[in-house]
Structure formats: structure tokens, C-alpha cells
Amino acid sequence: MRAVVLKDFGRPLEIEDVPDPILGTGEVIVDVAAAPVLSYADEVFSGARRYLLPTPVVPGCGAIGRVREVGPDATRLKPGDWVFCDPTVRSRDDALMPDIVLQGWSARGEGGQKLQGYHRDGPFAERVRVPTENAVPIGDIDPADAGLWCAVNTLLIAYGGLLAMELRAGENLLVSGATGNFGSAATLTALAMGARCVVAPGRNEAVLADLDRRFGRRVAPVVLTGDAARDGEAMRAAAPGAIDAVLDFLPPSVGASVARTAIMAVRPYGRAVLMGGVGMLGGEDLALPYPWIMRNLVTVRGQWMYPREAVAGMVGLVRAGLLSLSHFAVTEFALDDVNDAVAHAAANAGPFRLTVLKP
């Protein structure tokens, strides 16, 4: 089959004929129809992000495709089914704390790297082999929409945070980083789940205006000034009532105090879920005050990716017409043009934009 190969970090991607993946028990081979090219793929492939990804490798992170072949233990999946290839591969030998690898993308820790030794190649290829549970049916789609369905790759991550906080219909949510790629996806998803209002702080006034245009009075944009006291007050004042929960999606470049100000806008008994990268490049710790958490009975938790059942929930939101994928503008590239696709994705990062490879 034809596949994109990353021979070494810092080298352009190459398109080659490589051996077809071989099916084993507990696995599925999928014909890839479309695979998203993430906006920071250039930083992964240059080595700047220092992702744990052994080369040479067929990269990629998530895909939409059709089942080609199933292993002997698949009881429902069958050839021809449209599926989302979930890149979140979990080890099966520890139910309590499975190791996780993002197939074709990165690994974490010793166990993740061991798992990656086998579930290594991703979907920038005509075919990909995934664990059976990672080929999740999405129902019939128009093949022309395969690229658009790649939006679920981003939306699912946002949904993972909203599930973790147990967001309920009618609640007010604050998304810290709402003008970013995942923050905007969280805003769209929370509204689809029935949030009363999403408080959307940001500095980029063009994106804030775009959120306002898309979602109207259910989004409350707040222009950040950098003054923690003023910003905290403005976020609380923007919500039509108390802020029930906060989802943080700020990247590592942002100082901890920006995250802290947004998190501390939550009401007593409220919840905060941390999904961004604050502190991952060093710098000040988040340092939420112990007495504030205790006296206000606040729940703070972290979330990486999303649970397996999230895919069915996300497909349900789309199928019910609650979440429209048409918010996303998709640009598609052929496998041969993968390097152009990576450059395009970097130059067109931002809310509701999607670059897709069609093998």
C-alpha cells in the first residue's frame, strides 16, 4: 500500500510503497478515507515538540474510514462499516490504569512506549490496523463527507472534558482558551449538550466576534486585559448567573495566573477540569489556594483525551442534529501532497478549520 513515512525528525515526509498491515486477533484493518492533519503536525515532524515517536513511522492521529477486514473475535463490526479510528490506544492488561499511546503520534511513559512498539503506525496511509475497540462505528455517511467527519477528532477531546465535569443541560460553563482550537470545539460541544451559556474569555477580538456571530446570546465573550482582578470580575459578570464549571484549554505558553484567574471564577460547589498545557514548559505552578478549594467544596480534576464510550455520544450529538459539523471549513489534500497539507495546517490553525489528507 502507499503510505506517508517520517524517516527522521526534521526531514520532509516521503510517500512510499510499504507492506500492507497484517491482521491479528483483536484487530481490524481499515481503508482510510480521510485523516486529519493537526495544526501543529509540523512541530511534531520537525522534532520541536519532542514527541515520543520512533522513526521511521507512518504518522497520523485519528481517521475516518471503512472496515476492510475484521479479526475472529469481532462480533458486530463487518467489512464496509464506516468507522472513526480512535487514536487513543489503551493497554488491555491493567483495567485500573491502562497505559495510553496515541497511535501514529506520541506515547507517554515506559508502558506507553512499549505499547507503541506494536501499535505504532498511524493513518497517513491507504490502510491502517487498529485494535478492534478503536474502530468505532459512526453509521453510514456520504463518502464525500469523510473529511468533514474528521472534525470529531477535535470535538471528542473537548467532549472528554465536558464528560469529566459531568456538564448538565442548563448550566453555565466558562471555557478558558475559548478562542483556541480545542476551546472553540468545547464551546460548540457544550452548547450542543445544552449548556445555558458559555463564557468565552480571550484576547483575539476577531475570534470572539466570530463566536458571537455563530452562537449569539448563548456565548458571552470577554475581552481579557491581563489584569487578573479585572478579568476575573468580567468573567463572573458575563455569565447569566453563577459559573457552574470551568474547562481549561490554555497552552503551555500561558502563565499559570491566567489559568488560575479563570478557574477561580467558578462558583462554590463548582467543578474545574484541566486539559491544557499550563506548566508543561516549566514556569510558575498553578497553585490554587488550598483554603479556596476546601471552603468552597470545589472539585478540580485533570483529563487526557476521552473515554471509549465518548465516540458513541459524539456521533449521537451529530446524528441528532444538536451539533453541526458544518461549522468546520475543510481543506483536503491527496497523499502525494502531504508536505503541502502539513504547511497548510500550520498556516491555517485556529477555530473551526480542518486540514485533511485523503489517501
Ligand SMILES: NC(=O)c1ccc[n+]([C@@H]2O[C@H](COP(=O)([O-])OP(=O)(O)OC[C@H]3O[C@@H](n4cnc5c(N)ncnc54)[C@H](OP(=O)(O)O)[C@@H]3O)[C@@H](O)[C@H]2O)c1
Ligand atoms: N488534555 C488533552 O487531552 C489534550 C488534547 C489535545 C490538546 N491538548 C492541549 O490543549 C492546549 C490548547 O491547544 P489548542 O490547539 O487549542 O491551542 P490554541 O489553538 O493555540 O489556543 C490557545 C488559546 O490560548 C489563549 N491564550 C494564549 N495566550 C494567552 C494569554 N497570554 N492570555 C490569555 N489567553 C491566552 C488563546 O487566546 P487568544 O488567541 O484569544 O489570545 C487561545 O484561546 C494545548 O496545551 C494542547 O496540548 C490537550
